[in-house]
Amino acid sequence: MRVIADQDKCVGSGQCVLAAAQVFDQREEDGIVTLLIDNPPPELHEAVRQAAAICPALAITVLEEP
Template sequence: MKVIVDEEKCCGAGSCVLLAPEVFDQREDDGIVILLDAEPAADQHALVREAAAVCPGAAIEVSEQA
């Protein structure tokens, strides 16, 4: 799995951080997403997919190819 985030689309809701804190974080000044792990371990895949699905700004893209 490969994860890409688009900071321009991020609205700072933080749902990704709540679901997958090992993969996502937020900037302190404006809450915009920070990608901590672009190729998360298999045990994080379901959480990352869920984070992408619930992202209100559609800022998270997930590719199933490594």
């Protein structure tokens, strides 16, 4: 799995951090998403999928790699 976070789309809602705090964080100054891990381990995959699904700005892309 590979994760892409589009900071230009992000509205700073923080839902991704609530769903997968090991993978996502927010910038202090404006709350925009930052990636902590762009290739998370398998045990975090479901949380990352959930974060992408609940992002109100659709700023998170999950690429499923074989």
